[in-house]
Amino acid sequence: MGHEKPEAGRTAVRVEWAVVPSPVGPLLLAATERGLVSVVFHADGRVRERALERLAGVLGAELVESATGRLAEPIRQLGAYFGESLRSFDVKLDWSLVTGFNRQVLRELADGVPYGTVVGYGELARRVGQPTAAQAVGSAMGANPLPVVVPCHRVIESDGGIGGFGGNLETKRRLLALEGVLPEPLF
Incomplete structure (x- = not known):
């Protein structure tokens, strides 16, 4: 390369x-x-x-x-x-791939949505002072360069729907099941 x-x-x-x-x-x-x-x-x-x-x-x-x-x-x-023995990441992050609103939203997500919990797109928008920016929060999740560590899988739709996920929906389901938010798949 x-x-x-x-x-x-x-x-x-x-x-x-x-x-x-x-x-x-x-x-x-x-x-x-x-x-x-x-x-x-x-x-x-x-x-x-x-x-x-x-x-x-x-x-x-x-x-x-x-x-x-x-x-x-x-x-x-x-x-x-x-392995289900770590609930909070403590590694240094380099935020240079994300700026502005997206960085603000992702930092709030990393700091304010702990393991085993979820937050709606609209609620996350409110937390960063932009209550009408739920769609922009969705775009920020799609631009997340640090998934899992910055847990965009924990952001769901306000009606309880799983929402989208750049790693594919099955991956999002598996991460939420690992954290006890969703039941483990039967097969």
């Missing part, structure tokens, strides 16, 4: 990445020196390559498979989460 040159005045960011197995399929994790910057679902083949190309382009990044251990703690905590 080619490395794109950073824009004038920007130094290249070193992004370490790894693909790790999980009960919802392979996850691509990527981290900069500031922290975890990306989690990508279904990270096989072309999905992985597109995600890495995007990171290289957007961040002006040099990509390396995990070399210094930046991903060791995020990998450990994700394993504990899926």
Whole structure:
């Protein structure tokens, strides 16, 4: 994969990445020196390559498979989460892939919607001072570069419907079942 040159005045960011197995399929994790910057679902083949190309382009990044251990703690905590022994992530996050309203909403989600609970799109909009922005909250969830760790799966429709999910609805159902919000599937 080619490395794109950073824009004038920007130094290249070193992004370490790894693909790790999980009960919802392979996850691509990527981290900069500031922290975890990306989690990508279904990270096989072309999905992985597109995600890495995007990171290289957007961040002006040099990509390396995990070399210094930046991903060791995020990998450990994700394993504990899926093993049902971790309820709250405590890893450094690099928010550089998200800005403005989306960043505000995602930070509120990360800080204000704990394990085993859900929030409606409209309620989350109210929490960030934009009570008519439920649809924009949905867009912010779709743009979340850190799913699972920033738990967009916990955002549902006001009528109790599951809502959408970038990782696919079955993945959202499985994450909500893991947290006890939905019953485990029968098969």
